[in-house]
Amino acid sequence: MSELKVYSPPTTSEDPSEDVVILVHGTFAGSEHEEGVAFWQRKSSVWGELEKRLPAGISLQDSGRLFHWSGENNERERLKGAKALLDYLAKFEAAGQGYHLIGHSHGGSIIWMALRQASVDGIPLDHMRTWSTVGTPFLRHRTVNPISLANGINIIAGLFFLSHARTSLHQIFRILHCAMFHPDHYAKTQIEILGRDVNLMDYLMYDQLGWLAIAGVLVMFFVFVQLASFFIGPVIESRRIRQELHAEKCVMQEFGCCWLGVWSPDDEAINGLRTTLHLDITFVGKVTAADRIFVSDYLSFLWIPYYWTVAPTFNYIVRPLLNHFVRQYVSKAVQGNNRPSAELCNVSTAPIGDAEVNSIPALPYFIAQRITERANAKAKDIAPKLRTLLGQKTLMAGLAAFNSELSGEELVHTSYFEDPDVLNLLTIHMALQRNDRRYLMQAAAYHRQLLEWTRYFREMAGDWENAEQLDRILRDTPAEPIEVRRRAAA
Helix, strand or coil: CCCCCCCCCCCCCCCCCCEEEEEECCCCCCCCCCECCCCCCECCHHHHHHHHHCCCCEEECCCCCCCCCCCCCCHHHHHHHHHHHHHHHHHHHHHCCCEEEEEECHHHHHHHHHHHHHHHHCCCCCCEEEEEEECCCEEEEECCCCCCHHHHHHHHHHHHHHHHHHHHHHHHHHHHHHHHHCCCCCCCCHHHHHCCCCCHHHHHHHCHHHHHHHHHHHHHHHHHHHHHHHHHHHHHHHHHHHHHHHHHHHHHHHHHHHEEEECCCCCHHHHHHHHHHHCCCCCCCCCCCCCCCCHHHHHHHHHHHHHHHHHHHHHHHHHHHHHHHHHHHHHHHHHCCCCCCCEEEEEECCCCCHHHHCCCCCCCHHHHHHHHHHHHHHHCCHHHHHHHHHCCCCHHHHHHHHHHHCCCCCCCCCCHHHCHHHHHHHHHHHHHHCCCHHHHHHHHHHCHHHHHHHHHHHHHCCCHHHHHHHHHHHHHCCCCCCCCCCCCCC
C-alpha cells in the first residue's frame, strides 16, 4: 500500500480574496509530479483550457503543492484520502480563502466522504464555495443496526474474550510481582509443579522453561485480545457507518445547493460497478458422473456410492454457499470494498438517497453523445494494442504494456475533460455561486443550452433560489444572433 502524503497549500503567494480551484484526481490517477498531462496537473491541456474559462476572482493553484492521495481502489485509502483532504482544506479555512472543489471519478467520492466526515466530526467548511463531481460513482453502503441481534452476539463474544485477556494479563503481573517481592515463595504460583529448587526470579530470568512460561501467557493474552477485536470491530464500524449515513441528509441540506454532478449514461466505471451488485457467475461446478471418454473413466463405477450420497449435499448445499462467498469476494475486490461490516447496496450518480437519485439529470444529450463518439473513435485503435498484451511472456507484463499504450481517451469515463462544454458547465456553476451576473449573461448569450441545463439541474436538485436566478438571466438575455447566409440573386 503506497504512502499517502499531505501537502500544505500556499498561504502567502495567493490573494485571500481570490477563490482557488482544487482538483482531486480519481483511482489510479495519482502521481508525485506537479506537472504533467493529467487534468489535475499543471501545464496539462485541461489545466490551460480551464484556466481560460474561469470567472473573475477565481484561479487555479499556480504555486504551492497540489492535493495528492494514493489513488488505490479500496475504501480504506479513500477514507484516508478524505481525511487528508480535510487537513488540506483546513489551511484555506484558517486563511479565510474561498475554494472550489472538482473531483473526477473517485476523486468525487473523496470530496463526498470528506464532507460527511466533517459533518460527523463537527468540522466547519465555511469557505467552500462549490463542489463538483465528474463521472463519480457514489457508493452507498449498508450495515447492520448497532443494536441488532448480530451485534449483540458479537459484543457478548468480544467481552468473553476480553475477560480471558484480562485474566492472562493479571496472571503476568501476579507472577512478576511475586518474582520481584517474594522470589523464594511461589506456592501460590503454577511454577511449583516443576519442583525446581530455585527462587522464582532466577527461574524466570535464567531458565528456558521460565521464558516459555512468560511467553505462553503473553501469547494467550495476545490471542484473546485479537479474538475480542475480531468480534467488537464490526460493531464499532457499523455504528460509524450509521453515523455517516445519518449525516448524508445534513450534508446535502448544508452543501447541496453548491453541488454539481456531471456524468454520462455511457460511463463505464459507473455501469461496471453497478453490475457487481448482481454478479451471477458460477465458480464451482456440480459434481456429476463423468462420461466414459478417457480410459480411466471406466473406473468411475467405484465412485457410484459417492455420487449417490455426497454429491447431492455438495451440489445443493455446499456448492451454492461456495459460489456465494466467491462472488462476494470478487465483487468486493472490484468495488474496492475492504471496510468491515459494510456491504455495497447501491451505485448512484448522486450522493443522496435512492428516491431522489432518478431526478438528477445526466449531461445534455449532445455533450454525452459527443463524448461517446470520441471515445468510440479512439477505441478502434485498441485491437492492435491487444496484440501487445497477448505477445508478452506473462499476463502481468502484458497488462503493463497494454496499459502504457492506452491514452485514456478510449473510455467515456476518462474523456469528460476533453470536451469544452464540460469545462463550461463547471465554470458556469462557479460563477452562479459567486453571483457573477455578467459571466452568466455571457453564458446565456453564447452557451444558452448549457445555462438551461444548469437551471434544470438546480431545479431537480431542489436549489430553487439559484434556479430562479438562472431563469431571470435567461429571460433577460437574448441568445446570440445567428447569421443567416442567403443565396445571391441570379
